[in-house]
Amino acid sequence: MAVFEPEAEGLVLDAEETGGDIVGRSPWALAGRRLMRNKLALGALALFLAIVAVSLSAPFYATHVAKTDPFKSNVTGTVTIDGKTVDVIQQGTGKLGLGETPIGPTWHGQFFIGADGQGRDVAARVLYGGRASLFIGVGSAFLACLLALILALVAGYSGGTIDLIISRLMDLIWAFPLYLLAISLATVLLARPLDKPLKVGPVTLNPGSLWIPLVIIGLVYVPYVFRPIRGQVLSLREKEFVEAAVAQGAGSFRLVFREILPNVLSTVIVLLPLMIATTILTEAALSYLSIGVQPPQASWGTIIEDGQGLLYTRPWVAIAPGIMIVLTVLALNVFGDGLRDALDPRSKVRMK
Amino acid sequence: MGTFVVRRLLGLIAVMFALTVLVFLIFFETPGVDPARLMAGRHPDPQTIANIKHEFGLDRPLPVQYVLMMKHMFVSRDLISYSTRTKVIPEIIAATPVTLSLVIGAAIIWVIFSIVLGLGAAVLRGTIWDPLLMVLALIGISMPVFWLGEIVNLFTQSRWHNFFLFSWVPPLGYTPLTQDPFLWFKGLVFPWLTLSVLYVGFYARVLRANLIETESEDYVRTARSKGISERRVLVRHNLRTSMITFVSLFGLDFGILVAGGALLVEVVFGLPGVGLLTYHSLTGLDLPVIMATVIYGAFFISLASALVDLLYAWLDPRVRPT
Numbered sequence: 054m055a056v057f058e059p060e061a062e063g064l065v066l067d068a069e070e071t072g073g074d075i076v077g078r079s080p081w082a083l084a085g086r087r088l089m090r091n092k093l094a095l096g097a098l099a100l101f102l103a104i105v106a107v108s109l110s111a112p113f114y115a116t117h118v119a120k121t122d123p124f125k126s127n128v129t130g131t132v133t134i135d136g137k138t139v140d141v142i143q144q145g146t147g148k149l150g151l152g153e154t155p156i157g158p159t160w161h162g163q164f165f166i167g168a169d170g171q172g173r174d175v176a177a178r179v180l181y182g183g184r185a186s187l188f189i190g191v192g193s194a195f196l197a198c199l200l201a202l203i204l205a206l207v208a209g210y211s212g213g214t215i216d217l218i219i220s221r222l223m224d225l226i227w228a229f230p231l232y233l234l235a236i237s238l239a240t241v242l243l244a245r246p247l248d249k250p251l252k253v254g255p256v257t258l259n260p261g262s263l264w265i266p267l268v269i270i271g272l273v274y275v276p277y278v279f280r281p282i283r284g285q286v287l288s289l290r291e292k293e294f295v296e297a298a299v300a301q302g303a304g305s306f307r308l309v310f311r312e313i314l315p316n317v318l319s320t321v322i323v324l325l326p327l328m329i330a331t332t333i334l335t336e337a338a339l340s341y342l343s344i345g346v347q348p349p350q351a352s353w354g355t356i357i358e359d360g361q362g363l364l365y366t367r368p369w370v371a372i373a374p375g376i377m378i379v380l381t382v383l384a385l386n387v388f389g390d391g392l393r394d395a396l397d398p399r400s401k402v403r404m405k
Numbered sequence: 406m407g408t409f410v411v412r413r414l415l416g417l418i419a420v421m422f423a424l425t426v427l428v429f430l431i432f433f434e435t436p437g438v439d440p441a442r443l444m445a446g447r448h449p450d451p452q453t454i455a456n457i458k459h460e461f462g463l464d465r466p467l468p469v470q471y472v473l474m475m476k477h478m479f480v481s482r483d484l485i486s487y488s489t490r491t492k493v494i495p496e497i498i499a500a501t502p503v504t505l506s507l508v509i510g511a512a513i514i515w516v517i518f519s520i521v522l523g524l525g526a527a528v529l530r531g532t533i534w535d536p537l538l539m540v541l542a543l544i545g546i547s548m549p550v551f552w553l554g555e556i557v558n559l560f561t562q563s564r565w566h567n568f569f570l571f572s573w574v575p576p577l578g579y580t581p582l583t584q585d586p587f588l589w590f591k592g593l594v595f596p597w598l599t600l601s602v603l604y605v606g607f608y609a610r611v612l613r614a615n616l617i618e619t620e621s622e623d624y625v626r627t628a629r630s631k632g633i634s635e636r637r638v639l640v641r642h643n644l645r646t647s648m649i650t651f652v653s654l655f656g657l658d659f660g661i662l663v664a665g666g667a668l669l670v671e672v673v674f675g676l677p678g679v680g681l682l683t684y685h686s687l688t689g690l691d692l693p694v695i696m697a698t699v700i701y702g703a704f705f706i707s708l709a710s711a712l713v714d715l716l717y718a719w720l721d722p723r724v725r726p727t
Contacts, residue, residue, distance in 0.1 A: 224420070225420065225423055225424070225427070228420050228424065228703055228706055228707060229424060229427070229699075229703070330547070334549055337549045337551075337552075338549060338550075338551060338669055341549075341551050341669075342669075342672070342684065342688075343688070344687075344688065354549075357549075357551070357552055357555065360555075361555065364555055364558065364559055364563070365559065365562070365563040365564075368559050368564075371552070371555050371556075371559075372556065374552075375548075375549060375552035375553075375555075375556070378547075378548075378549050378552065379544070379547050379548050379549075382546075382547040382548075383543060383544060383547040386543055386546065386547060387543065
């Protein structure tokens, strides 16, 4: 049987390192070290950051590599490849010589994966779409987690009527079938005549704004995050260290912020990447159904919808954004698993 | 047990009532939405709008409208859709078998496959199969289901349609079981598989995690030390407990799908089910149909969660309701 050597396992900083005392590492530092050793999770994080970086470089790509404006209709444009000038949208390529088909993948700088029904460069649009999808995905996940955290702390700590009201409200939102709620809010907000945009205080939200889907998706997932956090707050409330703090005369504020919150934080941190993955998938679905991101904005979901009409002739328009989604969500899932293993190795739910 | 049932039933009715009020308010109180104006088409003149308002009772005060709608829905059961001007309830009844065919078929597939995958991965822990199967599961939950459906369509309807493997696939759409069972089946195979992929991935992971967790429980060690064969230990002791979480999650997901959650698959494969109906009613701002589908959906979800709670309490005596 191996002897447990805290110094060797890096759990404790011995005398040489701290100049005198033997001190234990903080749990956060320990978690960090465990995470660093998980190469797969780090790789996944790197992949996700790479996708973010590539999406952010969309304007650069559009102006310098693709040399097009991916939001402007380009139905009559032409492009020169290998010295030959071809129409972006070619006529008469259907069975009976009818119909028009956009150009397919050229695997060159311009129209790398071809053009869509309006003659726009798909590769550039996919990058811009990434900006929108990632913005909404990350933003709504943060919004949901933040709101759920606040509500769960208040509900779990207060107990009684406040807890009851908040919990019932969350149950109500959750009982509403997920898509129905998002769809209702989106449809109602978006079905506005163009002359009367929605004004929330000093902020004007036009239908093309990305904030509308962001807030909708964020609100929809609050109950999902609320439940586990509240459960944890309830159980933490009964623990001895809280009792000790109360005996020391700690007020409610201090209890919540200095005792309960740090413990709940690790749950939230683990939930975040998984929530981002979920919100990205939800945003894609809503945009595909035309109730998420609206034109002229593009997101991965809207491009898949654009590609639907061209599916049998120019499949790349629909395939490419989907691949981006799969890679991003996969990376987030793997990283989330790694994060959970790092922050709670005693958890019996290990995916290793 | 009796009081539990009654309490849940009352809770169900309360939730449904609250939902209808919520839907009503969202629909009417959000500034800028005017269903009469939207129904009147392009460039409506005030008289047309006023006529439509009167015809559908939209000029009455809100509480009155609400009561009228509830009456039409439950009492006289002749609620009329705004867009098709036909009765709503028969529409939903017609759409239900489509959704049920889709969901039940997919559920059978995903339960079988996720048990195989999850069990296999847990049993084969330590070999190459475990991480491999889990990666497969991860990919399954990372794919947007509508995108997967499009890809499936691309291959089965277009690219590889001429090969023997996919030549039998009928065009997108639904054939009732009573009309032509073989066509019904052929038209549903790929929707079933597409819908299952996501859930197989999720449930395989859940099952595997549960199996590993219960592995270290005392009663499993006891069983093993009694000399019971490994297979018996797995099935009779380990699996049974792990299935509790599996079953309760399954109940909830099944309820959500029947309630219209399968709408993406229905849209991609052209199946006229409840999900599609819901989607059309929402984008067309067809309030009666919206209300009807919301009530239908909420009923099934609440029913499913109540049944799951009941089942959970029955399966796990530690969780009996107080």
